[in-house]
Amino acid sequence: MVQLNQQTYSSYLQDRYHRASEGPLTDFLSRRNGNLYLGNQINLNDLARRFGTPLEVVYYPQITIQVQRMHEWASRARQETGYRGQFLYAYATKANFAAEVVQTALQAGAHYETSAAADVEIARYLWQHEILPRDRLICCNGSKDANYLGAIRRLREDGCTSLISVLDDLDELDGLQSCPLPLQLGVRERSAGNRDGHHLGNDRFGLTEAEIDQVVTRLQSSPHQLVLYHAMIGSQVEDRDHFLATLHDSLVAYCQLRQRVPTLRYFNFGGGIPTSGYTLDFAFDYQDFLQQLMIAMRDMCARYHVPMPHLIGEFGRYTVANHSLYLIEVGKVKPGQPGQPDWYLMNGSMMVSLPDSLLVPNQQFVVLPLDGWEAPVHPVRLAGRQTCDSDDVYPRPTQPPLLLPNTGTGLVLAICGIGAYQQMISGRGGAHHCLSPEPRRISITVEGGRLAMQSRPQQDQAAIMRLLGYRPQRVAPPLRLAPRYKTRRAYSQSV
Ligand SMILES: Cc1ncc(COP(=O)(O)O)c(C=O)c1O
Missing domain, CATH: 2.40.37.10 (Lyase, Ornithine Decarboxylase; Chain A, domain 1)
Incomplete structure (x- = not known):
């Protein structure tokens, strides 16, 4: 003392x-x-x-720096690993909805991830004013009530084709299937949120394997396409090996699903990429993480004879x-x-x-x-x-x-x-x-x-x-x- x-x-x-x-x-x-x-x-x-x-x-x-750095790491990781899919950086706006924050992330090249009906309305406003450029993806996550589904349909009816609604429950498909315009859909894997063991609240999100099968069957006779597989394990995951090991089964599930669904082309690992803002002890090698993820996905795709998907990360706390x-x-x-x-x-x-x-x-x-x-x-x-x-x-x-x-x-x-x-x-x-x-x-x-x-x-x-x-x-x-x-x-x- x-x-x-x-x-x-x-x-x-x-x-x-x-x-x-x-x-x-x-x-x-x-x-x-x-x-x-x-x-x-x-x-x-x-x-x-x-x-x-x-x-x-x-x-x-600082937001611009964060987005640019991640793009640079991803581009080096792709070069190192020969990964042929693209890397897409989405900003998880739930982390901070402030207009200047969202616009700064978009200007730095980020795609947009929504979590609520009101969030889709903001995306719609930004999209209408071309602050959210037309080529950017808008991934809609979370459990969707009638308001949220209505907002998604309105944005699609406005002509937005880069919208992907990620199904969190089967009844969301009831609300979307009747949309006269073709929709791009995703499925969120429920078990990804169970495997981590550190983020117990995650268990409520997404679909079981049997429910994903039902989505595949129901979409066969519809104008809509299943394009995205979403597997998020948790937040602020600082242990690289744990992150990758926890995602492993989701990579397998993606490849197996891709064998049956040729329209599938995005693998979205959601949030979880950590920020350095919480402790001076922080040490996470972002490029190395992306490299290992790309290697794992590349090799898994080779094993299942399917093309490498585009990788999407939804960066919330890392961005802001x-x-x-x-x-x-x-x-x-x-x-x-x-x-x-x-x-x-x-x-x-x-x-x-x-x-x-x-x-x-x-x-x-x-x-x-x-x-x-x-x-x-x-x-x-x-x-x-x-x-x-x-x-x-x-x-x-x-x-x-x-x-x-x-x-x-x-x-x-x-x-x-x-x-x-x-x-x-x-x-x-x-x-x-x-x-x-x-x-x-x-x-x-x-x-x-x-x-x-x-x-x-x-x-x-x-x-x-x-x-x-x-x-x-x-x-x-x-x-x-x-x-x-x-x-x-x-x-x-x-x-
Ligand atoms: C679906 C989804 N994506 C992305 C995020 C952002 O996570 P993070 O802040 O860990 O990047 C969250 C956070 O809850 C989420 O639920």
Whole structure:
């Protein structure tokens, strides 16, 4: 314990994670001259100084980088393995539906994966405005009620032919079979979601082998075609061998089905590709994974004498987890109970801004201090001061505490990996737990080769009251006076 007290944060990081205090920390974060940078471009210390905290920093170019990197790895993997099918990158929009997010992924070349009726309506809007280019696939997943099926039919009737509805239940075929226009259909394999053992909720998705047989039979006398086989094993699967071993039976099932169904041409492994945003320990070789998958599929196809399918991945958290982060500040230090870590009482809420800290057992996020790297570390837990909820704690009491500089009040922390799912689960633009206001959001895009920054102020009291049905005549001043900043101001760097 004495030794721990003397260890500085930078030496702790070196010992525990083998990261130097200057240089790359992850594939999206680095540190230069004592400042933390997002995407090697955005100086987070500078943003915290200029705008104050809490602050949400959204850096859209990171999404472009993620998509481009995966395309490059896939293209190298295809070359290395002689894989003849294409590799198609789809963005699983459920991870973050924000317009700028979806449009950035599309501009980077992503196809579109939907999860709900409203999502198809967004795709339809983007398709009508040619923001979603005509040659991009739109894969519709999830259990489909009449609304969802109706939205799919409307998009098809508008003339969209790149739509693939992936059947999750047999009765979806009842709703689609009567469509007068030919449809491209997929089947989702139910057992893929059972094999992993880590994502038990997955079991409810998809069709059994017998149900897939029924689809094949029913489609024989219809204008519709079965083109896609979907097998998703889970999410954030960091173990390559486990990922591939779990997919093995699905590759066999694809090939066996392809022998009977010559229109079948896509193998979709769904989500599961992990993000680096949750732990500094992260190590996943994406190109190697794709290469091994291509080898396995190539060899399986050779064994069953069927052509190699196009491979589709539906990348949710991989696409967006790292494009945004949250800067919050220690407002007060409260001593822990004897023998327990101290509390860092933060000027934000973890349960509102990173709800997976509560929902997903043992969920982690990369947490880094902006300053104090040469100060001694000590164990702490973060508690959200914007709620009075005993669950507003990170890490959970069952998890080890964080080791952070002992500099206390005023220390700003970057909580990373929050760009996927967190805002969708918590809700965007609503009234939140204990009326915790949404923080100021700094959004950074590339415009004309330069970084452009937009600032949306922190949600104010009047907005919160209106959302809850109050009609405030006069409102209290903003809840926190952060330094003011004009909107749409060109950032000082070009890219
Ligand atoms: C069908 C489907 N595809 C893709 C995804 C995205 O998964 P991930 O965020 O692991 O990439 C999900 C997530 O739930 C999903 O249900």
